Amino acid sequence: MSAIHPFAATAAQWETPSPRVRALLSKGAEIALNAPPDWLEEIEQASLAAEGRRPIDEDPVLMAATRRATRASLMHWAVSNIDQPGVPVAPHVSPDMLDNARELVRRGATDLAFNSSRSVQNTAWQLWMNIAFSLTSDPKELQELLVVSAQSIAGFIDGTMMQIAAFMQAEREALMRGTHVDRRELVTRILEGRAVDAQQASQRLGYVLSQTHHAAVLWSEEAGTELQTLEAAAEALVRCGASRDRLTVLANAGTLWVWLAADREPDLAQLRHAIRPLPGVRVAIGAKGQGVDGFRRSHLQALTTQRLLGRLHTSERVVSFDMVRLVSLMMHDADATRRFVADTLGDLATAPALLRRALLTYLRCGCNVTEAAEVLHTHRNTLLRRLARAEELLPRPLAEQRIHVAAALEVVSWDEEGE
Known part of the structure; x- marks a missing residue:
């Protein structure tokens, strides 16, 4: 019979197993609870051998906590299925798990928790199948037992890891905000011009x-x-x-x-x-x-x-x-700036925006029509017509006030960006 992987059962609808399979599940859980030392060692090693763990494997405190957390999870699942075989097992988040999760967040290695969980799940499933095949040789019983077991193990681990993930997210945000608070206090002192080393x-x-x-x-x-x-x-x-x-x-x-x-x-x-x-x-x-x-x-x-x-x-x-340096200086007095724009541009201030855009680009390009036309992606003759119309609308000749007109158009151009 082909093995049923625990990940495959997570989405299945939970159904109460038959009395016979519930009895088998309870018996198997007793065996798992009293598993030989080498089985427990194999599961613990799986939790420590997950991909990417090398940077923290030298921390004996973290490794010891990982072993305790793994064993506590196994015992929780086994005891639950001894007492209530076939009933969904509630998530179990031990203090060791929270301590490890907090440390992984601090080290920026949160993926290790989930890598370890997958490694443990795969190893535990292989060992559980050995137990299951020792309990019955009846194909139908064995199939139901494996399906129920897969559902139970996957549901338990997924539920636990969801709680760990939520805890890690909260810890990450708290750590980030705490770090930012410390930084902001010091940075504020610098920005306020206070004496700092x-x-x-x-x-x-x-x-x-x-x-x-x-x-x-x-x-x-x-x-x-x-x-x-x-x-x-x-x-x-x-x-x-x-x-x-x-x-x-x-x-x-x-x-x-x-x-x-x-x-x-x-x-x-x-x-x-x-x-x-x-x-x-x-x-x-x-x-x-x-x-x-x-x-x-x-x-x-x-x-x-x-x-x-x-x-x-x-x-x-x-x-x-640098893009708004001039406008910034002019906008210190908004009312005065509005009057300056109106007096400088006259009727051009309320004309179609393309006329103002044409004149401002022309002035930015050093009054070079060819260059301005290229920037605007406009035919040279079209630009010349627009420039002539824009000059007609100015209250005074452009040659007498190029700098003022450019400044006024610069202010208006920023207010027209959202239109």
């Missing part, structure tokens, strides 16, 4: 403050954004910034502060593409800064960029301070 602060943060930085603020205004989504955006920022190192601080539930150790600004186009699958996430990036002062200044620039984007209607998701 740069070398000691670098050691505590795990990030060298004396190097070159690009600060960034990553945030989402959508409700329920998970921290892992922002962390994924931070990873994308690192990849696009050729960063040697990074520091990440959880500012609040929807905001991460990040510093990159990099000599150049991240590739903004590459970053826009990388965060496209991350709904709602936006990134504001400060200019390059050196040392503690640069660490602070670049962050304040990123915050300024974030606040500016919050006031404007732009749909841009990745913006650097």
Whole structure:
């Protein structure tokens, strides 16, 4: 008869086994409870031989706890089936399991818990089949016994690991938030300009403050954004910034502060593409800064960029301070800026957006029509017509106020990004 693997029964509908099979199951559980030492050793070794365990195998405390946890699980399943054979076995999470899970979270090796569980399940199943075949030679009884056993073992282990997984998730979030709290307290002292020992602060943060930085603020205004989504955006920022190192601080539930150790600004186009699958996430990036002062200044620039984007209607998701430096200066007095735009642009301020876009691109390209047409992917003659119409709408000739017109158009362009 072919073996029935325990994983195959997890989705099956639970049915109460026949009285005969319940008796066999209870008898087999008694045998398992009093299993020979070499059987227990084989199961324990399976828990310790899972893939990827080598980094922690030298920890005798962790290994001892793993052995105790494995034996406790076996005893729990066996006793349950002695008392109530064929009834679903409730999950069993021992203190040793929780201690191990907490340590694996701390070491960033959570997969080891599940690898060990699979190894134990496979080994225990092989040993259980030896017991099952010794209990009866009747094919129908044996088949029912194996099906019920598979269902029972899989249900018990799956239920236990679900509770372990939930515990690990909670521990991971608590650890992450606790680390971020410690970091934020120290970083806040630095950002506020308070006296700190740069070398000691670098050691505590795990990030060298004396190097070159690009600060960034990553945030989402959508409700329920998970921290892992922002962390994924931070990873994308690192990849696009050729960063040697990074520091990440959880500012609040929807905001991460990040510093990159990099000599150049991240590739903004590459970053826009990388965060496209991350709904709602936006990134504001400060200019390059050196040392503690640069660490602070670049962050304040990123915050300024974030606040500016919050006031404007732009749909841009990745913006650097250099892109909005002029607009930021002008927006300190919003009413004055609106008056400046209206007085400078006149009727052009309310004309079709393509006219303003054409004129701004022309000015950005140094008044080179050919280059501007290429940037806009527009025919040269079409651009010339639009430029002529835009100049007609200005209250004063363009030649007399190119700088003012460019500044006013720059402000309006950011407010039109979301339209």
